[in-house]
Amino acid sequence: MGGCSATRYLNEDQALVKKVKLKGIDNDLKESASLYVQQEIRPNSWFNLALYNMLNTSNGKYRTGRVRNIGEAPHLLDSSLVDISRREIEKFLVYKGFFNADVKSDIRVKNKKAYITFTAEQGPAFSIRNFTYEIPDTAVRKLYEKHRPSFTKIRSGNRYDIDSAMNEINSTYNLMKENGYYDFLKQYIHINLDSTLYSGRVDLKFQIYNPPGKSAHPVYFINNETTVEIKNSNGRTRNITPDSGIVDSSLYFRDYSHRFRFKPLSRYIFFRYGERYNASRENLTYDRLYELNVFRSIKIDYEKDPDSSSLNVHIDATPLKRMSNRVEGEYTFNSGRNGFNIANTYTNRNLFGGAEQLDVKLRYGILFDSREGRKLLGNVFNRDFQIGVNLIIPRLLVPFNIPSKIGTGIPHTTFSSSMQVFDQPGAFRNRLFINSITYDWLQDKNKLHSLTPVNIEYRDGMLDPAFRDSIRALGYEAYIRTNDRRYFNIGSMYTFTYNANKLNTYGDFFYFRGLADIGGNTLGLFTNIFKFHRDSTGSRTFMGLPYLQYAKTEIDLRYYKYFRGERQLVVRLNPGVVYPYGNTDEIPFERNFYAGGSAGVRAWQARSLGPGNYNRASLKDEETRKNFTYLDQYGEIKLEGNIEYRFKIMNNFIGSKLKGAAFTDFGNVWRLRENKDVGGGEFYFDKFLNQLALGAGAGLRFDLQYFVFRLDVGAKIKDPQFTGSKQWVIKHLFNRDERDAFKDEYSRTNAPDRYRFLQYNFGIGMPF
Template identity: 45%
Template structure:
C-alpha cells in the first residue's frame, strides 16, 4: 500500500474519516516495515509491521465506513466512491465523497412518563445536551446525550435504570434538509415510575494478597492447632459498616474513611466510582473493584453494598538508575526503594530510600576508584500517613485525592575529590492534599537542615591564595537552618496523557526568619563574621522561588509538542551573605540542559580558563579540585522545546517513540563575584549568556515505565564570546574528532571539549 487520498470531505472531518479506512488497507509505517523485514524472520517474531496487502473486500468495507460516518455527522445524503491506482506494485486508494447538504435540527421535544424523571431531565439538560435546534443532525451527539442522561439518572438514585429506556424518534425532511427529534424515556415494564434507591449497610472484605481467604501453609498450621482455616478479623464497626479482614493486617479506619456512600444517602454512581478511586490511591491494595449492590429483601428500595479488596504485598523493593556518558567522563545514579505498606494497619507506608551517584573521569588514564571525581550517597526514611495529622481538627480533604502527612529524614554524604567532603541531615514534616482534581498543594511547615563541610587543606590554601573566600565560606563550614516550603501544582494529573493542556508548579522556600527573630529576642552572641548564632552555630536566612510552566500540545495521536519554561531565584539576606550550598541552582543534566553534564554550565559567561594557563601545575590542580562544583548561581532560567512522536508500535514487546529537542538557559550569580567573572545576571546580556543545546532521543515505553536515551549537542556555548559561541555550526567538522578548536581548548582550559552528551534514564525528562 502506498497512499490514501480523500476528496470532497470537509477539513474538520477529513482526519477522522481517515481512521475509518480499515487498518490493513492503510500504508505501513516505514520504520515498522523495515524492522519487520530485518528482525521478524518472516513473521515468526512479533516485531514491526507485516506489509499490508491490497484487499478489494476491505476497500469496499472502508468505503461503507466512511459513507456511514458522514451520514452520522448530518450529511444524510452522502455517497462515497473509490478508485484504485496501481504503480510499481504499490496501490493508491482514492475515496471521493459527495456529501450533499448538511441536515440541521428543526425541532426537539421530549416524551417522559415519569414526572420526577421529566423534571430532573429538564432541569439538568442545559448542562450537558449537544442536541439543540439549529445544530447539525449528528447521530454522535444523540449518542452522547443518551449517555449523559444515563449518568444523570445513576447520580440521582436510579440504580435500576438502563440505557435501553432512552430512545430517539426522528423524522428527516429531505427536501428541506432538516430533522425533527423526539427523545423518549420509557418506564420499566409494568411500572408507573422509576425507583430511587438509598444506601443501607456496607460489608468490607479484605482478602489475602493472593486473593484467597487463606493459604496452604496457614491452613495446615491452623488445622494442627485445632483452629478453623481462613479465620478472619471480623468487626461490626457501627450500625453501618461490617469489616472482615482475612489478611489480619488492617484496621477498619484504613478503609472506612474513604467510602463516600453512607447509610441513608441516595445511590450515586459518581460516589461509587470515587470510593474505588480513593481506595486504589492508598497504594496498599492491588485490586479494588467497584462496590457491588444487593437490594434488601423488603420493599424499601435500599441497597446493601459490598466491597471486596485484595491487598498488595506487604513489602516490596524497587531499583532505578540512570547513566551518563561524555568523552572520558561517565557516571551513574542508582537508587533502591524498600517499601513497607500498612505499617501500623492503617494504610501507612514506610519507605527506605538509598541513592548512590558517582561521576568518573577517565580522561587522565585513571581507572577504578582513583577515577572517581565525586560521589553522593543519600539515605532517606519516609513515613507516610494517608490523612492529615495535626493538633487541629481539619475535615478530611479526600474528595479529589488522598491527603498525606509525611515525616521525612534524609542523611547525605557528598565527596568531591581533592576539594571537600560534606554531610547533611534534613528532617521535615510535609502535608499534601488536592483542592480539586487539577489543583494540588504541598506544605512543609517544618524543615530543619544541618550541614557540615570539611574542605581539603590544600584546596583551602589555594583558594585563599587567590582570594576565593566565597568558595571556602560556601563549602567549608557548619550551618543549620529551619524553614518552610509551599508548592502549588495545576494539572499534574494530566502529565502522562496525550491531551492539550498547561501544567504549572510554583515553589516558595523560606528559611531562617524564625531563628533570626529568636536570636534577636535572646540577644545571642555573634561569630567572627558578625552573624547571629544559636546554640553556638550560625544559621542560614534566605528566600527561594522557583516555577515550572509547561504547555503540552497534541498534534494528533501520540504526537506531542512540549514547551517548558522554568525560572528560579534564591535571595540570601539577614544572617546570610550568600545561599548555602544546598540551595543554589546548578545547570546541566539529564532533565535540564542535556548537552552539559550536571553542574558544568555557567554561571553566565564564566570560563574556567580564568584559573590561569593550563601548563601551570598550581592552576591545573585548582581546576581539578573545583571541577563540577564551581558553576552555580542564585538565578536559574531553563527552557525546553521537545517534539515527541511514535516510531515503532511493536519493538520487542515495547513501543518505541522518538523525540527531537532544544534546551536553553543557564544559571547566574545574583551580584558580581571575583570568583565568577562574567557570571552576573544582566538583562541586557541575557541572550549572550544563554546556552543552547539540541538533540534527539529514543523512548522505550514498556507501559509501566519508560527507558530513555538522549543524545544532546552543544549548539551555543556562553563561555565564549561573539560568533565563537555558535560552536555547533562553527566547528561542525570536529563533532566527533579532534581538531584545532578542541586542541586549543584543551591547552587553555586543561580539559577536553565534548560536543555530545549521552543521557540514559528512566522516565520522561519532563
C-alpha cells in the first residue's frame, strides 16, 4: 500500500495536497490557526488514502461510478478552498487581537503534488487599555460587581481576543440565570470595542441593557406548586387514575405508572419554595433524575404566576421499562479447542419504588477439545457456570451519620452475591462464593471512588484425586498447595478512577485506575488475641477453615492523544503485584495475575503466557501438560503495556461505522519466589526486561453506536519461553518451511500444546 502513489491516478490538471505550512504565526496560536484550513485541502492520512486507492481505482484511473465508501478520497488542490482558508486564518488572527493581520497564500505544484504555504504578517497585538461598564439596573450592577472577579479574563494590559469577550458575556448570562432572572436574554449584553487608537491599545465598554419599556430586570421566585407528573413507560396518562401525594408541602406528585415512592424521588428535585429561580438547580435536577437510570425522558417547564413574580414548576417524566433482559454470547477457538460462552442479565430498574436496581446475571461457558480425534461434543475440556445478584441502592447506607452532600452525582450502595462452579474433568474443580458491600461516589465529574469495606469469600478447590496423586509423584507439590485447598477470606478493597467519563470521547487526556485489595487483617488481629486453632499445615483457621492474608495492588495508566479526523493514539501501562504474608504462603489461583488475552498481550491467548521464561516442555509428560492447562501460567507480579493507533476507515459499513487499529503489546507475569516446578518464572530486576513478550497486530472495530464489536489479530514477535535469539519467533512467520519445521518441533516437545504465530480475538467493546 505504501508503494502505490496516488498521483498516478490523477488527471493532468489535478494535484494531490501533500503539505500545508503556516508561517509568521506565534507558536501558541499556530495549532489553533491550522484548524481553519479547510478539511478538503489538508494532507490525507496515507493509510486511509491507500485503502481508498485499492478499492476505487481501475485501469490506472479513479472510478467515476460505484465508488466504495472506504478509506479517504484524495484531497486535491482547490484554489477557492485555499482562498477561503486564507481568509479564515486572517479572521482568526483578528479575533486574537491582531487587527492589522494580513495573510497571503502560496501554492507550489510539482509532479502532481501540491504544497500550500500560508504566510501571515500579524502586525502589532492590540492590548486592553481601559475596561468600563454601564449597567442602569442597580441590583444587576451590584451582582455583576460582586462576582466579576471570579470569572473575568479581561484585564488591563492583556492582549485582546474575542474568546475573553465571549467568556465575559456567557459568564454574566449564567450569573443572571442563577440569581432569579428567568427572563434574561443574552441580547441584553453588549461589548463596544474602540480600536481607533494609534498606540495598539483598545478600550472596552461592557453594557447590560434593561428590557424594553422597563426600568429594571424582574426577579422570579419558585412558587409552592412544583408538580411532578410521571407517565407510564408508553408515555400515556389517559384513562389511568394516578397515584398522588405531597412531599414537603410543595412537591405534588402524580404517578400514572404506579411504580414510584415519592419521598425517595424528592431527594433529587432541587426546587424549593420561596427561593430565587436558579438555572443550575434545573440542570442539577435533570442530571440527578437521569442518573437514577429509571427515566427515558424528563422535561422541566415553568409557568409565570400572573399575580406575582413567581414561577410554578412542572416536571414531566417518562420512565424506562421497569424490567429488561439482555442475552450475550461469544465463540472461542484456539489450537483445536472450541467453545462458547452465553450470558443472560435480568434487570429490574425500580425494585422497591425508589429507583433501586436489581441485576441477576447468569453465565455458562464450555470448552471442547477435539485434538484427540473424538467428536467435538464428546470431549469436554472444562465447564464454567456463574450466577451473580447485585442490588444497587441510590444512596449510601451506613450505620452512622454522613454529610448530606458527598462530592457530585448520586452515590450508590451495592449489595452483591455471586457463585462460580468450575469443572475441568480429570484435573480440577472449584466452587467460589463471594458476598460484598460496595460504596461508589463521585468526588467530581472526573474522580470516582469505590470502597468495599466487607468482602466475604469462601472457596472450595479440589484436584482430581488421581491427578493429584500423579503430580505429587512427579514432585509438583506447589500446584497442590495452590489449587487443592479450601479457605475463608474477609477483605477490603478500594478503587480510584480518574477520567473514566472521557473514555468514549476524543481529546488529549490521562486515564488512571488504581486498586488496593487487602485480605485477612481483621482475622489476623483476632488470631493474636484469641489464638485461633491451627490446621495440619500450621495455618490458623476460622470456622474450621484457613483464612487468607495478602496485599494486592494494580494500576491501569493510559494516555489518549487525539489527532483530528477520529484518529487517536493510546499508550497504556498496566502493572500489578500481590504479596502473601502472615497466615498465607501461596496465593490461590484466583488471586494471582495472568498475561495474554483480548485486553492484554493479544498475540497470546489468556493464561498462556509466562511466567518469566517458563516453558511447558519442562513438565514431565503430555498428560500432565494437558491437565495443567490454564493452571500453571500465573504469577504474583504482572507488567503489561500497549500502544494502539486508532483510525476511521468508513462511515457506513453494513449499518456500522468501521474503524481500524494497529497495535503493539508487551508484557508478562512472574513469581515472587523461586519455584522449581516453574523454571525461569521468578522475578529478577536484571532479567525481567529480557523476559517481556512482544506482539503486534491490527484490528477492526464495528461501531454500532450502542456497542462496539471488535476483531483483533495479533502476531507473536518475541516469545520469552525460549532463550537467546530463539525468542524472536517472528523470523519464522514469513518462511513456510521454517514455520512448519518450528511448529513440528514445538509439537514434539510441548504436546498437546500447539504453537500459533497468530492469535484471533473477538470481543464486545474496546480492549481499553
